[in-house]
Amino acid sequence: MSIESFIDYICASSIATGVIAAAIFGVLGYFARGLKDRYDFRFERRFWKPFASSAPGRCVRTAIVAKEGSAGSLAKVSLTDVQAYSDIISELDVLRIKTVMVTPQQHPTLHQFTESGLICLGGPIANTLSRSLIARFSAQVPVSLELVDKTSPLHGASKAILRYDGQDLSAELEDNYVKTDYALILYTKRIDPDVATSGPVLLAFGLRGMGTQEAVRYVRNNKRRFLDAPGDGLWCLLKFSFSGVDRTTDEVIASGSIQ
Numbered sequence: 001m002s003i004e005s006f007i008d009y010i011c012a013s014s015i016a017t018g019v020i021a022a023a024i025f026g027v028l029g030y031f032a033r034g035l036k037d038r039y040d041f042r043f044e045r046r047f048w049k050p051f052a053s054s055a056p057g058r059c060v061r062t063a064i065v066a067k068e069g070s071a072g073s074l075a076k077v078s079l080t081d082v083q084a085y086s087d088i089i090s091e092l093d094v095l096r097i098k099t100v101m102v103t104p105q106q107h108p109t110l111h112q113f114t115e116s117g118l119i120c121l122g123g124p125i126a127n128t129l130s131r132s133l134i135a136r137f138s139a140q141v142p143v144s145l146e147l148v149d150k151t152s153p154l155h156g157a158s159k160a161i162l163r164y165d166g167q168d169l170s171a172e173l174e175d176n177y178v179k180t181d182y183a184l185i186l187y188t189k190r191i192d193p194d195v196a197t198s199g200p201v202l203l204a205f206g207l208r209g210m211g212t213q214e215a216v217r218y219v220r221n222n223k224r225r226f227l228d229a230p231g232d233g234l235w236c237l238l239k240f241s242f243s244g245v246d247r248t249t250d251e252v253i254a255s256g257s258i259q
Helices: 003-053 079-094 128-136 209-221 223-227
Strands: 059-063 098-102 118-121 143-147 160-164 167-169 172-174 177-188 201-206 233-243 246-258
Touching: 003 059, 003 079, 003 223, 059 079, 079 098, 079 118, 079 209, 118 128, 128 143, 128 177, 128 201, 177 209, 177 246, 201 209, 209 223, 209 233, 209 246, 223 233
Parallel strands: 059 098, 059 118, 118 201
Antiparallel strands: 143 160, 160 167, 172 177, 177 201, 177 233, 233 246
8 A cells, every 4th residue: 555545544444533523513413412401300390390280270370560450450561571471471381480470450369378388579568468477477478578668868869678677678779770679588388387388489589670580580590599598488689780671690699588
């Protein structure tokens, strides 16, 4: 065999080997991505499925802030609250989990959700279910919500404040944009601690709509933290900072397990 033929043979073999290796790695990568997607899908369902498994008709009950008008109709809901609601619904749709919206017109009470579970978004000012949940778990969650005088210079843009460890936490505005907001998240496997068969509950709200939207984002990005929490669940108090409409920082001020 001439030197030229030998070199051609080596080059051809190298190219063939490279093509085969690329094909093998491509197939392995495809299956690895498939396994990861399957794992992610199953993990997401592990977090959300209990809300549906315990619900009548296997539909997740979701409640959003919506003020009732004088004639019983719903007034306009803030866009950030709607976005928070849409983010949850979109994720559940991908997981093929059906949802049913709960509105103030239905005059809901926590007792109705003992066996079904509940996802509750938006603050207690307009959402009576949020108010009831805070009251129910007040002994285990050392965060309270207080309505404030809107004319008070101490609390700026807040219609309400969150009170924790002697601190009054209120939202701040700058040039008509939310500069700072605070949010509370409560996740527990049983909406009624005294009923062993009761369904789970997720409560997420900010003092402003921006805080509610970011609280939902935090839950979606940190499901493992909530699932792996000791006891029956977890509560988190968060602070968000914004520049215009963009979140710049978030901070967990405090958190604790729910026994």
